[in-house]
Amino acid sequence: DAGITQSPRHKVTETGTPVTLRCHQTENHRYMYWYRQDPGHGLRLIHYSYGVKDTDKGEVSDGYSVSRSKTEDFLLTLESATSSQTSVYFCAIAGTSGLETQYFGPGTRLLVL
Amino acid sequence: SQQGEEDPQALSIQEGENATMNCSYKTSINNLQWYRQNSGRGLVHLILIRSNEREKHSGRLRVTLDTSKKSSSLLITASRAADTASYFCATGVNTGFQKLVFGTGTRLLVSP
Numbered sequence: 001d002a003g004i005t006q007s008p009r010h011k012v013t014e015t016g017t018p019v020t021l022r023c024h025q026t027e028n029h030r031y032m033y034w035y036r037q038d039p040g041h042g043l044r045l046i047h048y049s050y051g052v053k054d055t056d057k058g059e060v061s062d063g064y065s066v067s068r069s070k071t072e073d074f075l076l077t078l079e080s081a082t083s084s085q086t087s088v089y090f091c092a093i094a095g096t097s098g099l100e101t102q103y104f105g106p107g108t109r110l111l112v113l
Numbered sequence: 114s115q116q117g118e119e120d121p122q123a124l125s126i127q128e129g130e131n132a133t134m135n136c137s138y139k140t141s142i143n144n145l146q147w148y149r150q151n152s153g154r155g156l157v158h159l160i161l162i163r164s165n166e167r168e169k170h171s172g173r174l175r176v177t178l179d180t181s182k183k184s185s186s187l188l189i190t191a192s193r194a195a196d197t198a199s200y201f202c203a204t205g206v207n208t209g210f211q212k213l214v215f216g217t218g219t220r221l222l223v224s225p
Contacts, residue, residue: 004155035215040217041217042117042201042215042216042217042218043156043201043215044215045212045214048210048212050210056210058212090155090156092156097211098210098211098212098213099143099144099205099206099207099211099212099213100144100161100205101146101158101161102156102158102203102213103158104148104155104156104157105155106154106155107153107154107155
């Protein structure tokens with residue numbers, strides 16, 4: 001999987017609790033992305049990063065925040081988890097451009113009860 | 114709203130047959146990519162075709178792009194059971210920031 005790991009791989013949490021998902025890459029790629037995948041919606045971009053400490057919002061960013069303090073790590077935080085955030089979350093990386101090939105991590109399955 | 118819409122949503126064929134999936138999109142693009150996702154796994158890049166290209170091949174894959182119709186097709190020839198997966202098109206768009214916009218996918222089932 002192109003040197004991308006996600007942790008945890010599975011998580012069950014309760015409504016109202018904060019949750020942090022981690023994406024770690026060993027490829028030294030500049031661009032990193034967080035997507036969520038839900039039935040009928042395909043992949044939707046939550047947040048992305050184009051460098052250390054450089055992040056911006058995607059199309060479904062409400063209720064999520066991100067941080068990137070090192071090239072290799074991109075953290076996604078659900079500030080107060082809701083049942084609508086139950087989903088599969090994928091991290092992806094890209095090297096030279098946000099338009100080029102993206103390499104995906106294995107995903108994190110999150111269930112918010 | 115989704116940029117890419119795949120058609121059909123699901124496709125069931127026998128091994129050895131060809132599988133064709135289509136993708137339509139709405140806005141100008143830099144490139145169009147196809148990805149495969151096996152059940153429970155992350156997406157894997159298959160092929161990228163740029164907006165100034167009309168056709169591209171990679172092994173048993175053939176991709177066409179018609180920018181006038183804003184559509185693309187992915188042909189998998191001589192399908193195998195291992196090709197069973199979901200296939201997504203993604204359009205590379207530059208709208209102030211560079212991003213890929215994914216469609217909702219086609220589920221392909223190849224039966225032995």
